[in-house]
Amino acid sequence: MKAKVHVTLKSGVLDPQGKAVGHALTALGFDGVLGVRQGKYIELDIAETDPVKAKPLVEDMCRKLLANTVIENFAIDLEG
Amino acid sequence: MKAKVHVTLKSGVLDPQGKAVGHALTALGFDGVLGVRQGKYIELDIAETDPVKAKPLVEDMCRKLLANTVIENFAIDLEG
Numbered sequence: 001m002k003a004k005v006h007v008t009l010k011s012g013v014l015d016p017q018g019k020a021v022g023h024a025l026t027a028l029g030f031d032g033v034l035g036v037r038q039g040k041y042i043e044l045d046i047a048e049t050d051p052v053k054a055k056p057l058v059e060d061m062c063r064k065l066l067a068n069t070v071i072e073n074f075a076i077d078l079e080g
Numbered sequence: 081m082k083a084k085v086h087v088t089l090k091s092g093v094l095d096p097q098g099k100a101v102g103h104a105l106t107a108l109g110f111d112g113v114l115g116v117r118q119g120k121y122i123e124l125d126i127a128e129t130d131p132v133k134a135k136p137l138v139e140d141m142c143r144k145l146l147a148n149t150v151i152e153n154f155a156i157d158l159e160g
Contacts, residue, residue, distance in 0.1 A: 032126055036123070047113075
């Protein structure tokens with residue numbers, strides 16, 4: 001099944017990459033950009049087909065590798 | 081309003097970053113990882129409040145800066 005993982009910086013954590021994107025958009029003439037936060041989006045294709053087992057498995061992957069839980073949150077969507 | 085943008089590599093485009101994540105997960109003992117694709121997730125806070133105007137505005141941002149449309153697709157969700 002497919003697992004879609006969003007990894008985002010916790011609120012309060014500085015996001016220089018997002019800031020840079022915001023400045024670049026303003027420089028390109030896009031006014032009215034109030035804020036930009038950039039995160040990661042990871043699509044996993046896993047052999048496990050039972051959502052009940054897949055959820056904790058992917059959570060474990062997030063904690064061990066995909067997200068730095070000190071500064072990042074993660075959200076998991078399972079599909080099919 | 082908020083715009084959530086997903087930028088993903090087009091299918092067929094090699095994703096060495098995703099491959100590296102897949103290998104790392106396997107090395108950590110996660111069997112059954114069949115594939116990993118990594119993309120970007122960008123949250124924009126824009127002054128425009130009309131979804132009808134915001135959609136093409138954000139599409140324009142994607143084409144001009146956020147996505148490389150030669151190798152990447154983008155998807156936009158508007159909120160609030």
